[in-house]
Amino acid sequence: MPAFASGRGWRLLAALLVLNGLLTMGNLWPTPWPRPLAQVSPELALALLVLCIVAFWRGRPGAAALRALAAVTLLWVLARYLDVTVQAVFGRPLNPYWDGRHAMSVLALAGWSSGAIAAAVLALLLAMAGLYAAILFCWQGVAAGLAEPRSRRVLAAASILLLVLAFAPGATRLEAFQAWRTEALARPVAPAIARQAQVLAAQLWPGATEPLSPSPDFAAHSLAGLRGADVLLVFLESYGACTVDDAAQRQALAPAREQLLQRLQSAGRGVVSTRVRSPTFGGSSWLAHAALLAGVDTRDPGDYERLLSSDRPSLVSMFHRQGWHTVGWMPGLQRAWPEGGFYGFDRIADAQGIGYEGLELGYWQIPDPASMALLHRQELAHRTASQAPRFIVFPTLGSHAPFRPLPPFDGDWARLATSQAYTPEDIATALAQPADWSQARPAYLESIGATLDWLGSYLAGPAPRELVTLVVGDHQPWAAVSGEGASWDVPVHVISSDAALLARFEALGFSRGLLPAADAGVAGKLGPRGASMPMAGLTAVLLAAFDDRPIASLPRP
Structure with a gap:
């Protein structure tokens, strides 16, 4: 049959x-x-x-x-x-x-x-x-x-x-x-x-892998170009180049960027920007932090683990050796972090150590504006001429997926550093806006806009005038937000009232303003597609800019 x-x-x-x-x-x-x-x-x-x-x-x-x-x-x-x-x-x-x-x-x-x-x-x-x-x-x-x-x-x-x-x-x-x-x-x-x-x-079996990429020559540079200024390195969570490359996202954030620029200008500060390629996408922020702080390629998480078990130098150890008091301001750190010993911070302030006494909000518990207010009060507000300048690393949390809840912000920095930072009504209002993993882009843009808002308020308000602020996106948001086939690029901003310092960054390929120029970040092409410089390469650029020697034949972002 x-x-x-x-x-x-x-x-x-x-x-x-x-x-x-x-x-x-x-x-x-x-x-x-x-x-x-x-x-x-x-x-x-x-x-x-x-x-x-x-x-x-x-x-x-x-x-x-x-x-x-x-x-x-x-x-x-x-x-x-x-x-x-x-x-x-x-x-x-x-x-x-x-x-x-x-x-x-x-x-x-x-x-x-x-x-x-x-x-x-x-x-x-x-x-x-x-x-x-x-x-x-x-x-x-x-x-x-x-x-x-x-x-x-x-x-x-x-x-x-x-x-x-x-x-x-x-x-x-x-x-x-x-x-x-x-x-x-x-x-x-x-x-x-x-x-x-x-x-x-x-x-x-990490022994079978290739050796770590070379470290920058930290010993060949000084920090004389900073003239003893405090330096705040903000890793802005999930701040990706999609906010620049995608026309709709760029337009949605245009008011927030314009307000930030106006606030900086009113406070006598300038800003230059570029873009670099993060070693990670959509998560694993620590890979980006290590790549920039150590100047070592960490695209392979195994390389990250081997880096932390090595005695490689870092920006943290360099600032410490040259007289800065180094602080890891880590409000998202809710458990022991033995890996942090690699960097050699003078102080690591975790979720318990930053002294937040206000109401908790969401998974991360401590809203970014309150973290910034406490950081200012404890490390930046009353530094005398005889005290060491600060080098501070602050990874933000507010724009972490799923990008909500977001607390209200009114710019009252004195209150944000107290136990009255937020009222029960504030927390209830924030929690009333639930996260939506299927439609995350509006919440993402709101969270980035909120971060630019409080950052601009701080830099135009209580921040020390000599403060040098580096804002570095750690990675793109996950692909549902950044878009199909998005690059791994992230924006980088340098904000300072020191015109000479900003001019050194411009000489190294940065462009003025908050939007990197169309060709920014591709001056040192590394591949057939003209990919941006990796984040690990940005470390050498920072060393060159922070030095006081003439800039010639140096790496460009």
């Missing part, structure tokens, strides 16, 4: 369509949901060819073999989903070691309770069991269909043809055929699995 007449052919066809759909899925950007693609999986063709050969020589495969094949297929399907989804939603490839370590923190940040996380894990396990059962059912249908000799011959011939088309090396010379092949055939999953295995091995 013909296969289709008995129903086995229809089951075979349906099973192949399901398996192919699972192995070729794309991403419904910017959501985590998959979407079907009109493509064919070469790996499915290879599996079918093997089954056809087995069926020809030994008959129908046994139950154990089908269960093993279903387990391998489940692994392939999960790898395909993670490969396309993480890249699309977060704008970067998956790193199983680091992403796995921080998955629970991300869920807690999203407001998930321990019970909700446990329920989600159970639901995920049940979903995996259901998916495995469906895949096994499909392979059982395929095996039943291949028992029919005519179906076996047709599928074997089709699989061979597909594999030849997929992997024939000479076909790459035919541009039209290559274009068709790219559209019709799905990208194999095996290379993605091999890549993730290589990444995981590099994290577990």
Whole structure:
């Protein structure tokens, strides 16, 4: 009896369509949901060819073999989903070691309770069991269909043809055929699995990786160009070049930038800007902090770990050696941070140590304006001529995903440093605006605008006149906000009342104002696409600008 007449052919066809759909899925950007693609999986063709050969020589495969094949297929399907989804939603490839370590923190940040996380894990396990059962059912249908000799011959011939088309090396010379092949055939999953295995091995056995990139020559520079000024390095969370490159985002933030510029000018301060390429995208801010503070490439999280276990110099240690009191102002640090010992701060003020006594707000508890008010009161407000100048590193929190809640801000810096910083009504109003992970861009722009607001208010108000402020975006926001295919660039602003210092930055390629010029950041092209200078390269630029020697043949951003 013909296969289709008995129903086995229809089951075979349906099973192949399901398996192919699972192995070729794309991403419904910017959501985590998959979407079907009109493509064919070469790996499915290879599996079918093997089954056809087995069926020809030994008959129908046994139950154990089908269960093993279903387990391998489940692994392939999960790898395909993670490969396309993480890249699309977060704008970067998956790193199983680091992403796995921080998955629970991300869920807690999203407001998930321990019970909700446990329920989600159970639901995920049940979903995996259901998916495995469906895949096994499909392979059982395929095996039943291949028992029919005519179906076996047709599928074997089709699989061979597909594999030849997929992997024939000479076909790459035919541009039209290559274009068709790219559209019709799905990208194999095996290379993605091999890549993730290589990444995981590099994290577990770091001795097998390449050595760290060279450090800048800290010893060859002085800080004489600063003339003893306090320096505040603000890592502005998730402040990406999308706020400049995307016309809608640039327009939405134009009033906030204009207000900040006017405030700076009214206070006698100038600003110059550029852009650099962050070592991370959508998260893992510490990689960007380390890259700039140490001048070492930290795109590989393993390099970050090895850096912190080394005795490399840093901006912190350099400022300390040359007479600055160094402070790590870390209101987001809610647990022990032994890694901070690498930098050698004179003081590390964490969430408990900054002295905040006001009402807590959201996951991060301490709003940025209150953190800045306390920083000013404790470190910047009353420094005498005999006291050491300050070098302060302050990573902000307000624009961290999901970009809410945001507290109200009225510019009362004296009150923000007290236990009366916020009223219960303020907190209730902020919490009444829930985070929306599916429509995050409006909240993101609001959070960046709010940060520019309080920063401008501080610099036009209580800030010491000689204060040099560096504002550096640590990374782009995740891809649902920054946009599909966004660069890894971030803005950099230098704000100071010292015109000579700003002129040195201009000589090094910075442009005046808060919007980097169209060609800013690409003066030192590092690749075929003219990529911006990496953030680690900005460290040498800062060393050159902070020195008092003539600027000639120095690195440019």
